Amino acid sequence: MKAKSGFNLMFNGEEIYCYKRIEDDTINKKLESYRKNLSNKTRTITTSIKNISCIKNLYLPEHSLQGQDIPAYLIWDKNKKISIIIEIPEGIEIKELYNIKKDSYEKDKKIVIIKELEINGYLGILFSTKLYSQPKIKYNIIFRLKLDENEYCIIKEFDLFRPDIKLLKQPKRIDVNVTKNDKIVVNEKLIIKNNGEGTGVINLEISEDSELKKIDPNSIFEFNRKFWESVEKRLLLMKEEYEEYSNLIDDFLEIKDEVPQFNELWVKKIEKIFDSLYNAFEDNSEFYDDFGTAIFSSYIKNLTIMTEVESFVNYLKSIYLGKVVFFDSIKVIKLTKDYKKLKARLGVMDLAYNNYDPIIISDIEIKCNKECEIPIYTLFSLIEDPKGGQ
Amino acid sequence: MIDPVSTTIATEVGKGVVVGAIKRMLRRSQHIDKTLSEDFKISGREMLIKCPDSIQQYSITFEPKKKHILSKKKRFKYGNVRRVNIRPFRSLQSLTNAIELEEDGFEINLKELDSNESFILEMEYFIDDKRFIDSLVNKKVARDVPKGETNEYWIVAQLKHLKTLQQDFGYVELRDIDFGVDVSVHQDVKIKVPGIFKKQLETIVKLTKKIGRSDKFNLYKQLLSQQEQKYGGKEFDILQDLQDLFSPFTFKKYVEVEGDFYYFDCKRGKDFYDTLPFPTWPKSMGVTSRTDLNFDKPAADGTLIYKRKNFLDEIEKLF
Numbered sequence: 001m002k003a004k005s006g007f008n009l010m011f012n013g014e015e016i017y018c019y020k021r022i023e024d025d026t027i028n029k030k031l032e033s034y035r036k037n038l039s040n041k042t043r044t045i046t047t048s049i050k051n052i053s054c055i056k057n058l059y060l061p062e063h064s065l066q067g068q069d070i071p072a073y074l075i076w077d078k079n080k081k082i083s084i085i086i087e088i089p090e091g092i093e094i095k096e097l098y099n100i101k102k103d104s105y106e107k108d109k110k111i112v113i114i115k116e117l118e119i120n121g122y123l124g125i126l127f128s129t130k131l132y133s134q135p136k137i138k139y140n141i142i143f144r145l146k147l148d149e150n151e152y153c154i155i156k157e158f159d160l161f162r163p164d165i166k167l168l169k170q171p172k173r174i175d176v177n178v179t180k181n182d183k184i185v186v187n188e189k190l191i192i193k194n195n196g197e198g199t200g201v202i203n204l205e206i207s208e209d210s211e212l213k214k215i216d217p218n219s220i221f222e223f224n225r226k227f228w229e230s231v232e233k234r235l236l237l238m239k240e241e242y243e244e245y246s247n248l249i250d251d252f253l254e255i256k257d258e259v260p261q262f263n264e265l266w267v268k269k270i271e272k273i274f275d276s277l278y279n280a281f282e283d284n285s286e287f288y289d290d291f292g293t294a295i296f297s298s299y300i301k302n303l304t305i306m307t308e309v310e311s312f313v314n315y316l317k318s319i320y321l322g323k324v325v326f327f328d329s330i331k332v333i334k335l336t337k338d339y340k341k342l343k344a345r346l347g348v349m350d351l352a353y354n355n356y357d358p359i360i361i362s363d364i365e366i367k368c369n370k371e372c373e374i375p376i377y378t379l380f381s382l383i384e385d386p387k388g389g390q
Numbered sequence: 391m392i393d394p395v396s397t398t399i400a401t402e403v404g405k406g407v408v409v410g411a412i413k414r415m416l417r418r419s420q421h422i423d424k425t426l427s428e429d430f431k432i433s434g435r436e437m438l439i440k441c442p443d444s445i446q447q448y449s450i451t452f453e454p455k456k457k458h459i460l461s462k463k464k465r466f467k468y469g470n471v472r473r474v475n476i477r478p479f480r481s482l483q484s485l486t487n488a489i490e491l492e493e494d495g496f497e498i499n500l501k502e503l504d505s506n507e508s509f510i511l512e513m514e515y516f517i518d519d520k521r522f523i524d525s526l527v528n529k530k531v532a533r534d535v536p537k538g539e540t541n542e543y544w545i546v547a548q549l550k551h552l553k554t555l556q557q558d559f560g561y562v563e564l565r566d567i568d569f570g571v572d573v574s575v576h577q578d579v580k581i582k583v584p585g586i587f588k589k590q591l592e593t594i595v596k597l598t599k600k601i602g603r604s605d606k607f608n609l610y611k612q613l614l615s616q617q618e619q620k621y622g623g624k625e626f627d628i629l630q631d632l633q634d635l636f637s638p639f640t641f642k643k644y645v646e647v648e649g650d651f652y653y654f655d656c657k658r659g660k661d662f663y664d665t666l667p668f669p670t671w672p673k674s675m676g677v678t679s680r681t682d683l684n685f686d687k688p689a690a691d692g693t694l695i696y697k698r699k700n701f702l703d704e705i706e707k708l709f
Contacts, residue, residue, distance in 0.1 A: 061544040063532070065532075068530075068533060071530045073546075073689040073691075075689060094399050095400065096403055096528070098401075098528070100401055102401055102402060124549065124550065136536075197536040323537050351534040
């Protein structure tokens with residue numbers, strides 16, 4: 001049986017039916033039971049936090065990427081006793097509570113009653129969210145604070161957003177024409193659009209059996225090879241002098257052989273190596289100086305000003321004006337005069353490293369009027385939302 | 391009454407680490423107090439955690455119990471001390487000769503102390519458990535901002551275990567807790583770089599490739615005609631000026647931190663989207679903000695504002 005009534009509350013001058021979304025009869029009974037326990041004199045007031053003098057702050061961010069944990073906290077006058085009930089919508093969970101006595105709460109799917117705090121005057125909350133089917137979703141969290149004879153109802157609203165990358169068009173065949181002036185003309189492109197509000201990081205993941213492969217452009221490949229050769233030589237010599245950092249140097253040198261992965265694990269691994277290096281630099285300034293010299297001199301020795309200019313040009317071309325970033329934008333594919341098959345899919349990630357279902361791309365045949373390398377981003381075109389752009 | 395919990399909410403995450411570390415810090419402080427109180431009367435104590443370096447700073451104010459201090463040394467062998475400093479209340483000048491560092495602590499040469507004075511003793515020790523700060527403070531920042539509305543990133547700090555800061559002598563305070571926000575800048579250069587400048591650079595890059603003599607001649611011709619245009623000959627200077635915009639000294643002008651946090655530093659963001667071993671053009675800038683937490687201020691919130699319009703105006707001025 002569905003609940004017949006909820007509580008009518010005033011919100012922004014308008015009477016709203018607060019428990020409209022609660023359909024579970026058990027939960028309504030629990031709320032009714034809670035309300036019966038309140039004194040008959042209790043009045044429910046929907047208000048903003050400014051109107052409750054003993055509340056110093058009730059904070060909840062107004063927006064967040066989906067899948068991210070959201071912090072909230074309540075600070076009030078330590079001399080005032082208040083009882084707290086938090087109503088959470090479906091799809092949001094309370095993950096952690098701070099400053100409450102061990103397991104001193106009661107919880108159902110949609111409400112949490114705080115029973116006993118360790119120190120009066122502060123409650124910390126960490127909500128967990130997930131990836132939702134809608135790219136943007138609005139939620140309300142209701143804080144019910146019982147103070148003296150009043151029950152204050154504070155409604156906090158926030159948006160959860162994410163990228164929503166769609167492949168709108170994909171050709172079966174692509175003909176690339178490199179003009180006399182070396183201009184790359186692509187007759188048909190893969191058209192993508194970000195319908196969401198979050199930044200999408202996209203990666204063309206090429207299958208092992210694809211005839212066309214993703215490679216470093218020649219100039220960068222040469223730079224990479226020479227740079228790492230020189231770094232390796234210098235760092236291996238340093239291993240003898242700094243035995244205590246021998247493993248760390250090995251970990252750092254491993255980066256050169258690794259294929260970058262499009263996931264959080266890889267990013268964390270690289271971060272860990274750099275954090276360990278940073279700690280080592282903090283502990284030992286001589287190691288810092290020698291390591292820095294090894295990297296810097298290898299870099300200067302092999303870098304030509306053209307690498308810098310080329311990287312800038314690639315940077316400009318690979319950036320789309322919508323909220324889309326190309327992973328590994330510098331990579332190229334090598335084309336021939338004959339059609340070669342590209343078997344790939346499009347990996348999508350957001351800035352919190354949440355991975356989304358990859359976008360399947362049917363096999364595409366690509367050829368060029370002459371053998372050449374073309375940057376991967378030249379195969380794509382982004383349609384921008386007219387409202388979009390920061 | 392509501393039914394007992396169905397799925398649990400964590401209420402004690404990391405508490406063991408925090409309690410253990412604070413216990414060790416207190417044990418050391420108690421030893422120091424005990425040794426000092428043999429000859430002195432302790433009047434005040436304070437414990438601070440300096441978060442960026444994970445350091446416990448313990449300060450004691452004290453005065454001699456008797457009118458004359460015995461001419462001896464007092465040993466405090468309670469672990470490697472990072473820094474120790476003793477100062478009389480009146481002059482506040484450090485008595486450098488009164489302290490001698492030892493392998494497992496330090497000693498105070500009492501003959502350097504005036505028996506009519508009161509003193510402040512400050513000691514710093516490294517906190518051995520690297521997990522301590524993260525177990526005590528929940529640090530969260532916005533990883534992205536919604537399209538078209540704002541360039542404001544929220545930052546929040548929450549104490550997880552407030553009670554552990556409450557001690558017999560008062561409260562432990564946390565200073566300068568670091569928060570890193572990655573501010574996206576990837577579209578900003580693109581928007582303001584004029585197409586003609588891009589074309590000039592492209593020509594320069596092409597000239598460096600292995601191409602036939604006639605192609606090279608054509609490119610030279612093209613470059614020469616471009617050199618007469620607006621940015622001709624200034625390409626590398628403009629690129630250098632653009633790179634300079636991403637230096638911490640310049641970029642900090644386009645960042646403002648509001649609320650309970652203050653700006654500390656910024657650097658080029660970790661661009662893991664490009665796997666090049668040299669720095670190219672940052673897709674994000676990493677901005678560090680800091681805040682303090684204590685028993686009376688168990689949580690903090692703030693906003694990092696990226697003044698994008700001003701940054702775009704600055705890029706535009708280069709062209």
